[in-house]
Amino acid sequence: MRVIELNKLSKEERNRLLKRPAIDMDKTSEIVRPILADIKSRGSAAVNEYARKLDKYENESLIVSDQEYEEAEQILSDKTKQAIETAAENISAFHEKQLPNGYEVETKPGVKCRREFRAIENVGLYIPGGTAVLPSTVLMLGIPARIAGCKRVIACSPSKGELHPAVLYAAKIAGINEYYKVGGAQAIAMMAYGTDKNKKVDKIFGPGNQYVTAAKTLVSIDHEGCQIDMPAGPSEVLVIADDQANPAFVASDLLSQAEHGIDSQVVLVTTSHGLVQNVLEAIELQTTELPRKEYVKECLKSSFALVVNNIDEAIHFSNEYAPEHLILNFPDADEVVDRITNAGSVFVGPYTPESAGDYASGTNHSLPTYGYAKSVGGVSVEMFMKGMTVQSISREGLENISDAIIELAETEELKAHANAVRVRFK
Amino acid sequence: MRVIELNKLSKEERNRLLKRPAIDMDKTSEIVRPILADIKSRGSAAVNEYARKLDKYENESLIVSDQEYEEAEQILSDKTKQAIETAAENISAFHEKQLPNGYEVETKPGVKCRREFRAIENVGLYIPGGTAVLPSTVLMLGIPARIAGCKRVIACSPSKGELHPAVLYAAKIAGINEYYKVGGAQAIAMMAYGTDKNKKVDKIFGPGNQYVTAAKTLVSIDHEGCQIDMPAGPSEVLVIADDQANPAFVASDLLSQAEHGIDSQVVLVTTSHGLVQNVLEAIELQTTELPRKEYVKECLKSSFALVVNNIDEAIHFSNEYAPEHLILNFPDADEVVDRITNAGSVFVGPYTPESAGDYASGTNHSLPTYGYAKSVGGVSVEMFMKGMTVQSISREGLENISDAIIELAETEELKAHANAVRVRFK
Numbered sequence: 001m002r003v004i005e006l007n008k009l010s011k012e013e014r015n016r017l018l019k020r021p022a023i024d025m026d027k028t029s030e031i032v033r034p035i036l037a038d039i040k041s042r043g044s045a046a047v048n049e050y051a052r053k054l055d056k057y058e059n060e061s062l063i064v065s066d067q068e069y070e071e072a073e074q075i076l077s078d079k080t081k082q083a084i085e086t087a088a089e090n091i092s093a094f095h096e097k098q099l100p101n102g103y104e105v106e107t108k109p110g111v112k113c114r115r116e117f118r119a120i121e122n123v124g125l126y127i128p129g130g131t132a133v134l135p136s137t138v139l140m141l142g143i144p145a146r147i148a149g150c151k152r153v154i155a156c157s158p159s160k161g162e163l164h165p166a167v168l169y170a171a172k173i174a175g176i177n178e179y180y181k182v183g184g185a186q187a188i189a190m191m192a193y194g195t196d197k198n199k200k201v202d203k204i205f206g207p208g209n210q211y212v213t214a215a216k217t218l219v220s221i222d223h224e225g226c227q228i229d230m231p232a233g234p235s236e237v238l239v240i241a242d243d244q245a246n247p248a249f250v251a252s253d254l255l256s257q258a259e260h261g262i263d264s265q266v267v268l269v270t271t272s273h274g275l276v277q278n279v280l281e282a283i284e285l286q287t288t289e290l291p292r293k294e295y296v297k298e299c300l301k302s303s304f305a306l307v308v309n310n311i312d313e314a315i316h317f318s319n320e321y322a323p324e325h326l327i328l329n330f331p332d333a334d335e336v337v338d339r340i341t342n343a344g345s346v347f348v349g350p351y352t353p354e355s356a357g358d359y360a361s362g363t364n365h366s367l368p369t370y371g372y373a374k375s376v377g378g379v380s381v382e383m384f385m386k387g388m389t390v391q392s393i394s395r396e397g398l399e400n401i402s403d404a405i406i407e408l409a410e411t412e413e414l415k416a417h418a419n420a421v422r423v424r425f426k
Numbered sequence: 427m428r429v430i431e432l433n434k435l436s437k438e439e440r441n442r443l444l445k446r447p448a449i450d451m452d453k454t455s456e457i458v459r460p461i462l463a464d465i466k467s468r469g470s471a472a473v474n475e476y477a478r479k480l481d482k483y484e485n486e487s488l489i490v491s492d493q494e495y496e497e498a499e500q501i502l503s504d505k506t507k508q509a510i511e512t513a514a515e516n517i518s519a520f521h522e523k524q525l526p527n528g529y530e531v532e533t534k535p536g537v538k539c540r541r542e543f544r545a546i547e548n549v550g551l552y553i554p555g556g557t558a559v560l561p562s563t564v565l566m567l568g569i570p571a572r573i574a575g576c577k578r579v580i581a582c583s584p585s586k587g588e589l590h591p592a593v594l595y596a597a598k599i600a601g602i603n604e605y606y607k608v609g610g611a612q613a614i615a616m617m618a619y620g621t622d623k624n625k626k627v628d629k630i631f632g633p634g635n636q637y638v639t640a641a642k643t644l645v646s647i648d649h650e651g652c653q654i655d656m657p658a659g660p661s662e663v664l665v666i667a668d669d670q671a672n673p674a675f676v677a678s679d680l681l682s683q684a685e686h687g688i689d690s691q692v693v694l695v696t697t698s699h700g701l702v703q704n705v706l707e708a709i710e711l712q713t714t715e716l717p718r719k720e721y722v723k724e725c726l727k728s729s730f731a732l733v734v735n736n737i738d739e740a741i742h743f744s745n746e747y748a749p750e751h752l753i754l755n756f757p758d759a760d761e762v763v764d765r766i767t768n769a770g771s772v773f774v775g776p777y778t779p780e781s782a783g784d785y786a787s788g789t790n791h792s793l794p795t796y797g798y799a800k801s802v803g804g805v806s807v808e809m810f811m812k813g814m815t816v817q818s819i820s821r822e823g824l825e826n827i828s829d830a831i832i833e834l835a836e837t838e839e840l841k842a843h844a845n846a847v848r849v850r851f852k
Contacts, residue, residue: 023649083833090533090827097531098541103523107516107788115524115789118767120801136834166837202801221643223449223659227801233649252846259842286849290842337816341544348818353846356819360830362533363541363815375546375628375653377813387803389789390763392774393782401516404786407509408562411592415716416685420678420779423712 001268001283002304003276006313017304018321020233020265020370028214032185036193036218039186043195050186057181059161064179069172072165080166084135087360088173091143094362098381099147110397117385119149122199124191124226125176126206126216127167129157129183135170136358140365141205141379142174148384154201156191158183184208188215192225205229205379207366229379233370236265237354238323240314241279242330243272249350250275251282253327256355258299259292266303267321269314276305315339322373325354344373398424427694427709428730429702432739443730444747446659446691446796454640458611462619462644465612469621476612483607485587490605495598498591506592510561513786514599517569520788524807525573536823543811545575548625550617550652551602552632552642553593555583555609561596562784566791567631567805568600574810580627582617584609610634614641618651631655631805633792655805659796662691663780664749666740668756669698675776676701677708679753682781684725685718692729693747695740702731741765748799751780768800824850 006014039046051057073081104114125141127134138155145153155171157163159181171179178198182190188208194200203226204216213232219225237257241250250268257266270276287296308314315336318326322342333348340346344367345357358365366379393401402421409417430443465472477483499507530540551567553560564581571579581597583589585607597605604624608616614634620626629652630642639658645651663683667676676694683692696702713722734740741762744752748768759774766772770793771783784791792805819827828847835843 020649025647079829079833080837083830083837086827086830087834090537090539093533094531094539097529100526105520105523105788107519111516111782111787113516113520113788115806116763121767133838135837164837217647221451221647221657223446223657223796227657227798231647231649231653248849248852249846252842252849255842256840256846259840286842286845289845291839292841296842334818337542340814341547343814346814346816348816349820351821351824351850352817352819353824353850355831355835355840355843355846356537356824356827357815357817358831358843359834360827361537361817361819362531362539363817368812370649372653373812373814375812378815380541380813382808386794386799386801387806388766388769388772388799389783389804390772390774391778391783391787391789392760393778393787394775395777398777398779398782401512401782401786403505404509404512405781405784407505408513408785409781411506411509411561411590412559413717414682414685414781415718416678416681416712416722417781417784419712419715420675420682420781423674423678424777424779426674 001280001300004304004306006306006308006317017306021263023233025214025217028210029218032211032214032218035185036189036215039189039195040193044197047182047186047190047195051182054186055158055183056160062180062182064163064168064181069168072168076165076169081169084139084166084170084173087136088139088143090360090362091139092147095144095147095381100382100385108397108400110394111401112392114390116388116390118388119151119385120202121151122201123150123153123384124201124204125153125155126187126204126208126212127155127157128208129159133164133167135166136365137206138167138170138176139174142171142176144364144379144381145384146175148381150384152177154178154180154191156180156182156187185211185215188212188219192219201226203227203229205366207232229366229383230368230376231370231372234263234265235260236324236369237327238267238269238318238321238325239327239329240269240311240318241275242270242311243275244331245275245329246350247275247278247282250279250329251286253353255283255286255290255296256353257325258296258303259290262295262298264299266299267323268305269308269317270305271308271310271314273307276307311336318343322371324367324369324373327354342374344368344378427706427726430730430732432732432734432743443732447689449659451640451643454636455644458637458640458644461611462615462641465615465621466619470623473608473612473616473621477608480612481584481609482586488606488608490589490594490607495594498594502591502595507595510565510592510596510599513562514565514569516786516788517565518573521570521573521807526808526811534823534826536820537827538818540816542814542816544814545577545811546628547577548627549576549579549810550627550630551579551581552613552630552634552638553581553583554634555585559590559593561592562791563632564593564596564602565600568597568602570790570805570807571810572601574807576810578603580604580606580617582606582608582613611637611641614638614645618645627652629653629655631792633658655792655809656794656802657796657798660689660691661686662750662795663753664693664695664744664747664751665753665755666695666737666744667701668696668737669701670757671701671755672776673701673704673708676705676755677712679779681709681712681716681722682779683751684722684729685716688721688724690725692725693749694731695734695743696731697734697736697740699733702733737762744769748797750793750795750799753780770794770799770804
């Protein structure tokens, strides 16, 4: 982990720290494009072939059967079931408050305008698999979809034949309607375009590797494809801490992020040189116990600790960086939250590790990376819905705004628009 | 206008009616790509060159001066000013209710989770120009941005040297901070990447021609670019009417859409053969007065009237079509709005023409086209903001969810995540 002092940096060096590593999607897109085109034209037969070829899928049907759900429930320990249920409870409690409210405004007498929300009918969730098993992601995507009222929620995960029982138990709790054992670009194509065996979805959610990300991007700009949740990059944490912070706590938070993969972004911003040294020592100590040591070491090589003069400077830097996860580990941290303008999720105080939000506090863990927190929020119930406006105007109401409509339509040289009002008063 | 009977169609023919004409962006993208790359590397000098070369811009500075705003205000008639002000009042009144509310939930004792909203700091608005002059679009994008609290709102329109005074007056009312007289792909590149002369924006809003649309799409998938409001296609209206509807009203609504351009989508769905004939006659009659006759005639050639057995069938077809604008012109139409699942904006009753919503009822006229109403709503205040989650957990709170966190982290084989909890209770 490099240690850098903010006030010794030139403007250019500072800007470089704010940037994420460049992502070159061109090569991945070249691999993914023919898979998408093939599934678009050949449908389920092509999906099956890619699942067998690329994921070594060995069973008959790709769809999870009722029997598989039942077996999963029998195999799974009570302890794991309990953990999934506690997480689901908290995620539900937090997300239920996100159901948006419609309203009506009478903008002029007789001109009633309202807004109503509708669930997106068909949604697709991508749950990564392979080396990772992610029941938490099933909950984080499935529960908001269910709260929104989506009619059909389908999920996909790569598999050689079976899915982890924790994933299936989470899917049952979240109310997933169909679960397909297919991953990668082939899963995204199947959901975005539909096949002879299943209807296309209107929006795809969920994280994934570079192939999944490239496929999601490509279907999102194809008029025959579908919408996606948000653009993706490697996961990130930025910790702001002062000399009061417990170095072991800070080290453990940085390591939780580092174990995700070698491209994880791990940043410590602190007012204290002393803390940096103690954190580095604690990292050394804690890493020895970790199974994913190699990821962690590689990741930390490209990470940095930034020493600043005061918390104000730290907040300013963080707002420009726009981290996915922001941990505030200093006294009275709650008082500065109002000044955080760009972050996916904020963790306040010494007893709020990132892993609490990853699993069980109740907030969503699908969050904007790569600086997208400047313009996008994390996954929420509203992302599974869309607002629709409705206007209901009486004859008197239309009279009250007819001058404005006609004058603006004529300014814009759209005579038929003006005529649609005039003809009603002839 | 073709007249089709729904119950004589095969499933394939029906599905073909639901589809929009294919859009081939490949050629346009090839033209746009080098412009984006050039501006990304050469900055404002390149923007200037393209404005001069492609839009024949003739003045010195691209940015609108205070003097230009003042002159616009002097030139503009009181009648036009009044129309802009009335529209702005209604748009403000309707959109102010969209400011989202934060909230807090204590999901378990000591686990406080909340959601807060922040405005996107830098936003860019594209206001088409050329043959069209669109003060209404300035209001529809600028007012929600101002209500959201965006710090910096910039706008771009193509120009040979000046902008229409109505556009500048609308920009003043909407509180646009900087207005640039530059259009097309060069405007999108300037906003998305920033230049030596202006800071990049975080999100771009607004309609545009094929070059603008292609440029918006390309910057939205470039990690160095920015987010965009929504995907775009030609404008659309679907009118549902029965034998009680006044044919002249229906004709005027279809014509308002048809005059937008030859690729506009115009659909009439009705229970009455008689209405179709009367509407066709009224169209003939009203078209003679229209300056954009040629657009209208060309557009109507590819449009269709669909005769159905009852209003239920009409609603079902409309929900599958997912029109940008949906007009319900039959008795007690308000009672069926609950069953409309996919539409951008709904116009209820005989005195609610689409042009009311285009200009002055208060609802937004930037709406999802091309069937995207299945997954996206029109422009709203929330689209200029993003949700951020915050969790603040006490020692006791963390204890209450520690079993769930540790169990799930270990199921997912992420030991450092579990360790971040354990280390806090050592």
